[in-house]
Amino acid sequence: NAGVTQTPKFQVLKTGQSMTLQCAQDMNHNSMYWYRQDPGMGLRLIYYSASEGTTDKGEVPNGYNVSRLNKREFSLRLESAAPSQTSVYFCASSADFSSYEQYFGPGTRLTVT
Amino acid sequence: AQSVSQHNHHVILSEAASLELGCNYSYGGTVNLFWYVQYPGQHLQLLLKYFSGDPLVKGIKGFEAEFIKSKFSFNLRKPSVQWSDTAEYFCAVSATTSGTYKYIFGTGTRLKVLA
Numbered sequence: 612n613a614g615v616t617q618t619p620k621f622q623v624l625k626t627g628q629s630m631t632l633q634c635a636q637d638m639n640h641n642s643m644y645w646y647r648q649d650p651g652m653g654l655r656l657i658y659y660s661a662s663e664g665t666t667d668k669g670e671v672p673n674g675y676n677v678s679r680l681n682k683r684e685f686s687l688r689l690e691s692a693a694p695s696q697t698s699v700y701f702c703a704s705s706a707d708f709s710s711y712e713q714y715f716g717p718g719t720r721l722t723v724t
Numbered sequence: 725a726q727s728v729s730q731h732n733h734h735v736i737l738s739e740a741a742s743l744e745l746g747c748n749y750s751y752g753g754t755v756n757l758f759w760y761v762q763y764p765g766q767h768l769q770l771l772l773k774y775f776s777g778d779p780l781v782k783g784i785k786g787f788e789a790e791f792i793k794s795k796f797s798f799n800l801r802k803p804s805v806q807w808s809d810t811a812e813y814f815c816a817v818s819a820t821t822s823g824t825y826k827y828i829f830g831t832g833t834r835l836k837v838l839a
Contacts, residue, residue: 615767644827651733653814653831654768661825670828701767708825712758715768 613637615716617702623722624692632687632719634702642708643685644669645677647698648718654701660685661708692723728817730830737805738838745800745833747789747815751826757798758816759789760829768814774798785809807839 615636624630636643641662646654656669660679674696676688685704689696699720703713729748737743749755759771772783779791789800798815815830 646829651831654829656827659825659827667825703768712770712773713768713827714770715760717767 615702615704615714617700617716617719619719620717621720623724624689625724626693628692629688629690630692631689632700632702632721633684634686634716635684636702636704636714637683638704638706638714639682640704640706640714641682642705642711643679644703644705644713645675645685645687646701646703647671647696648701649698657687657700692721694723697721697723728815728828728830730813730815730833732833733831734834734836736836736838739807740804741837743800743802743805743809743835745813745815745835747798747800747830749796749798749815749817749828751796751817751819751821753819753821756818757789757791758818759783759787759798759800760814760816761811762814762832763811771800771813805835805837807837809835810837811835 618633644659645657648654655671658677660666663682678686699718701718702716705711705713727750757774760768761771762768772781774781774791782788812832812834814832818827
C-alpha cells in the first residue's frame, strides 16, 4: 500500500496563477483533509471531507477550493495564488471522521512569487 | 478561544537525557488526544493517541504520554532520548463542540538530540 500520495512535491507559481494539488489514498478511508504548515504556526486545517460527497471549511479556507472526486481522491485548488499561500501543504486521511488518527502524505512545497 | 498550546518551541538535549514536552488544550467536553512526530524531510506520523481508559498511554519508540483531565494536559515523555529522536513533535486534539468538528494541532516543538 502506498498510503497517502500527493502530487506535485514542489511547485513555484507566480502571483495570480492557478493550480491544483492532488491527493489520493489507498486505505479505503472515509475522511480526508488538507492542511498547510507554516513556521511557528503548526498545521492549520484548510478543508476537510468527512465522507465521499461532502466537504467543509476548516480554519483557513479563504483562497482555496476542494473537490472530493471519489472515495480515494481529494484535490485542493488555488484559483489565484498569492504570496501568502507560500507554504507546505499536507493531505491526510482517516478511517472515519472526528476521532481517528490521521495518516499524512509527504507534502507539497509551494512557493508563490 | 479553543486552542492547543505547546510551550516549548525548541528543546536541545544530550543523548540519554529524559524528555518531557508539554501540551495543554482549552476544549471542554470529550476530547481525543494525539502526539505526532515529523522527522527531518518526512511527513507526520502518529506516535500515540488517547481516546479513553488508562490515562497513561504508551506509543512507539519508547514514548509515553499522560492525560491529566484536571490540568487539560497531555504531556509527552521519554526516559532516555536517542540521537534518532531529533524531530518536530506536534500535539493534536480532536473534539466536537456545538456540533462543529475541530482537529487542532499545536505549533510544534523542535527537538534536537546531541550525540
